[in-house]
Amino acid sequence: MATLVLPAPAKLNLFLHITGRRENGYHDLQTVFQFLDLHDVLSFTRTDNPNIELLCSAPELANDDNLVVRAARLLQQHSSVTQGARIVLEKRLPYGGGLGGGSSDAATTLLALNHLWQVHLSIEILMQLGAQLGADVPIFIFGHAAFAEGIGEKLTAIDPPQPWYLVVDPGVHISTAKLFNHPQLERQCEPIASSDWQLHNTYNVFEPLVREAYPEVANAYNWLVEYAPIRLTGTGACLFGAFESQEEARAVLARMPSRWNGFVARGLNESPVCQLLRQASTDNLTKQD
Numbered sequence: 001m002a003t004l005v006l007p008a009p010a011k012l013n014l015f016l017h018i019t020g021r022r023e024n025g026y027h028d029l030q031t032v033f034q035f036l037d038l039h040d041v042l043s044f045t046r047t048d049n050p051n052i053e054l055l056c057s058a059p060e061l062a063n064d065d066n067l068v069v070r071a072a073r074l075l076q077q078h079s080s081v082t083q084g085a086r087i088v089l090e091k092r093l094p095y096g097g098g099l100g101g102g103s104s105d106a107a108t109t110l111l112a113l114n115h116l117w118q119v120h121l122s123i124e125i126l127m128q129l130g131a132q133l134g135a136d137v138p139i140f141i142f143g144h145a146a147f148a149e150g151i152g153e154k155l156t157a158i159d160p161p162q163p164w165y166l167v168v169d170p171g172v173h174i175s176t177a178k179l180f181n182h183p184q185l186e187r188q189c190e191p192i193a194s195s196d197w198q199l200h201n202t203y204n205v206f207e208p209l210v211r212e213a214y215p216e217v218a219n220a221y222n223w224l225v226e227y228a229p230i231r232l233t234g235t236g237a238c239l240f241g242a243f244e245s246q247e248e249a250r251a252v253l254a255r256m257p258s259r260w261n262g263f264v265a266r267g268l269n270e271s272p273v274c275q276l277l278r279q280a281s282t283d284n285l286t287k288q289d
């Protein structure tokens with residue numbers, strides 16, 4: 001049986017503006033996605049029966065609602081394959097913090113099983129399938145840092161600087177749906193062109209709401225802002241600051257109050273999963289067991 005081992009990287013939203021609200025409740029937004037060199041690890045083994053079996057290092061995520069299982073079943077339905085998969089998910093990314101780990105796991109699953117089951121769907125079709133699972137899934141299939149519009153699925157590749165980030169997780173869980181429905185959310189940002197985007201002339205519209213509603217996020221913000229300009233990713237609760245060197249970011253991490261979790265990671269404009277799938281041959285990626 002062939003086994004394929006692939007990473008599923010985290011993302012940051014370098015800014016996040018909302019430009020309108022659709023009748024179905026979803027919002028039109030503008031954001032820049034960049035990947036981090038911190039990732040979950042997934043291993044996929046093709047099986048001859050159609051079952052999708054998930055083993056997960058986080059027991060609370062080992063169920064059929066996991067985006068990995070939902071992605072595998074969606075691809076099965078779409079392609080009528082008769083094979084299944086045994087999938088092992090090693091969670092390394094914090095979840096529910098705006099780093100998109102669940103969405104990234106789903107994207108890696110679509111890419112891996114498209115390859116293992118030899119479905120041969122194009123990246124564009126896989127992105128459309130991914131969008132059915134969540135607005136953050138397509139970027140991880142696209143595989144390059146991007147200026148995003150629509151609900152997050154219209155992507156223009158860009159190459160922002162790739163600094164070292166200190167990411168602080170204040171340990172607060174924030175419901176994405178609840179924040180998008182917040183009565184005070186700014187929903188009429190003036191649209192900007194991707195070529196005009198700069199970090200300093202943009203912001204995250206969720207940031208003031210999250211800092212007000214979650215005092216621990218405000219505390220983490222007030223601490224980190226002493227060291228670097230910082231921002232919220234997605235709807236939070238993770239905050240990030242950019243540094244020129246890994247050493248600088250690590251020195252600040254060493255001073256972080258122990259009640260929060262934090263890590264240092266490099267910003268990446270190329271997703272490692274897409275690089276691996278593109279560059280390595282099947283023989284390099286798969287091992288026979």
Ligand SMILES: C[C@](O)(CO)[C@H](O)COP(=O)(O)OP(=O)(O)OC[C@H]1O[C@@H](n2ccc(N)nc2=O)[C@H](O)[C@@H]1O
Nearest residue numbers: 013025026027134135136137151152176177180234235
């Ligand atoms: C905040 C971001 O992480 C920024 O990248 C994404 O926009 C959210 O992406 P996601 O977690 O994949 O979100 P989904 O699972 O698709 O949607 C969760 C909920 O967020 C709201 N939602 C999400 C995306 C969007 N463009 N408009 C919305 O209003 C909807 O209420 C939806 O029910």
Ligand SMILES: Nc1ncnc2c1ncn2[C@@H]1O[C@H](COP(=O)(O)OP(=O)(O)OP(=O)(O)O)[C@@H](O)[C@H]1O
Nearest residue numbers: 066067095096097098099100101102103105136234
């Ligand atoms: N493979 C998965 N990994 C993590 N969470 C998952 C997974 N599958 C389903 N979930 C559910 O999705 C929720 C959000 O997880 P995720 O890590 O994608 O959130 P997030 O980092 O806030 O992402 P986003 O920025 O996309 O909102 C989790 O609390 C969990 O209940």
